[in-house]
Amino acid sequence: MDATSGTPSDFPGLPGLPEPVAAATPYRVLARKYRPQNFDDLIGQGAMVRTLANAFAANRIPQAWMLTGVRGVGKTTTARILARGLNYQREGQPDTGPTIAMPELGRHCQAIMESRHMDVLEMDAASHTGIDDVRGIIDGIRYSPVSARYKVYIVDEVHMLSEKAFNAFLKTLEEPPPHAKFVFATTEIRKVPVTILSRCQRFDLRRVEADTMVAHLAKICAAETVEAEQEALAAITRAAEGSVRDALSLLDQAIAHGAGLVSAASVRDMLGLADRGRIVDLFEAVMRGDVPTAFAEIRGQYEAGADPAIVLSDLASFTHLVTRLKLVPEAAAADPTLSADERGRGGAFAAKLSIRVLSRAWQILLKAIPEVQTAARPLAAAEMALVRLAYAADLPTPDEALRQLKTESLATAQTSPAAPASSSLPASSALASPPPVDLPPPRPALTLAASGGARASLVPAPAPDAPPQPAGPRLTRFEDIVALADERRDIGLKMALEREAHLVRFEEGRIEFRLAEGGRQSLPNDLARSLDAWTGRRWIVALSKEEGEPTLAYKARLALESRHENAAAHPLVKEVLARFPGAQIIDVRDKAPIVELPPDADLAAPDLDGGGQPDDDA
Secondary structure, three states: OOOOOOOOOOOOOOOOOOOOOOOOOOOOOHHHHOOOOOHHHOOOOHHHHHHHHHHHHOOOOOOEEEEEOOOOOOHHHHHHHHHHHHOOOOOOOOOOOOOOOOOOOOOOHHHHHOOOOOOEEEEEOOOOOOHHHHHHHHHHOOOOOOOOOOEEEEEEOHHHOOHHHHHHHHHHHHOOOOOEEEEEEEOOHHHOOHHHHOOOEEEEOOOOOHHHHHHHHHHHHHHOOOEEOHHHHHHHHHHHOOOHHHHHHHHHHHHHHOOOEEOHHHHHHHHOOOOHHHHHHHHHHHHHOOHHHHHHHHHHHHHOOOOHHHHHHHHHHHHHHHHHHHHOHHHHHOOOOOOHHHHHHHHHHHHHOOHHHHHHHHHHHHHHHHHHHHOOOHHHHHHHHHHHHHHHOOOOOHHHHHHHHHHHHHHHHOOOOOOOHHHHOOOOOOOOOOOOOOOOOOOOOEEEEEEOOOEEEEEEOOOOOOOOOOOOOOOOOHHHHHHHHHHOOOHHHHHHHHHHEEEEEEEOOEEEEEEOOOOOOOHHHHHHHHHHHHHOOOOEEEEOOOOOOOOHHHHHHHHHHHHHHHHHOOHHHHHHHHHOOOOOOOOOOOOOOOOOOOOOOOOOOOOEOOOOOEOOOO
């Protein structure tokens, strides 16, 4: 025997070559290495284990079980554990019958777990679908078990059996010999005939919950002496969708991908996922209507290796998360797969966005994902989906549009008949708009008002001599107009006012500006129509040939450049830039003002008596 290699000295070999070394133990994937061996190892299936424990304790054991569920939740593993529990018997101990308590390996356990026991027969129905295969089971079931207590037949993917094979099972399955038990497993329970289901005790294996899955993966990483980040395990759990086998396969791949270190970045690269924080940034840009930022963000993720379809899918998932945080905040915030950024910023979005906006965003993304998947240019299709989302997320619903039309019709009906015939034209005509004419107040009319929020009733309008009340916000500056457009989520109008309007003259009720070269010609009409609807007053918007002021976007850019230049001229900033070559000033923020007190100011707090007034004796 060779002491170094462990091989016999007479092991055959070739002259001049080293003696061959015995092959090492082959590697077993994590899904097989950590397969549950008893009911205590099963995770996420507490209801089924409790039912089986009570049935075994009361000796109410059926002749057949039907195990169903999605992939990788433990159907075949549970069938083997059931066969082991039915035939469990310890060496040198009295026979206590079937049990789910298996503290140690019994006489038949090892052979059953390795699928080589003579009395536990496994059949793959996907490859043995015909009646001849079932006939073999029927012919052999009459014989008693060789060494075990029960003869157990495990049929995996039973829904793949043919119609004749199912029919051949009926009589045997209804009245089997007392020593025979059947365990069926399937992922397509609807394809199993009801005549088979009625003869079995059915168990629906659940998807494993996220917190249980993360804890299970962390336990396996500790056993494998692998360092894993919590965020990486959460990403694997999300990708597994409740399947333990999928999660262990992804973890196995992540360990190899990261050379023994499972980090969030390596898992994202492996799965082609986008950074969750950048998904939140993209959501914020789209909801704010900032299309250029949204384009830059999705293109950056695309260049980093993320699939545009997966980016939109993650965006839809975050939209769903924000909706859950708005409706069921406690349950949604308890999800262990959420990062701190998703939990914090998602809660902020839930407080600001309405259900209507979130529902519209969900519908747009749900239709855009298959479009991006089948598009010849996925990135372009994803960008167009973001455009639709930014511009259409706040459109009115059909009932709101109908209600708005009724309101406008009623307002038109209340207009004085003394108005000129040309009043049917848009009031915001950019051409020669007539100055406002003082008209006599209309007579009292009946207006439609909401009664109790449930039905509409007719109530008299205010008297003519009552002082007029403003119907909307008071706008005293052009910047107030832009802020109101942003508040009403008219993103196109807001951006056009910032970039294309050179203000010439502004007063409440009248605006004049010069349109930038290449600007939208319908901007005056659009602005006047929107202001009429938002404020309830008539606005005149006219174009002018005067130079006017610079645009708001140009002013903001100059102010930002000036702040950066002033910051760069500061001695401390100069010193920092000199010590760190390549450093840049990204942003300049104002700190809270510091209140300077006079030198003789008394900083001691006065003593207060019981009434909260300064003490006279102080």
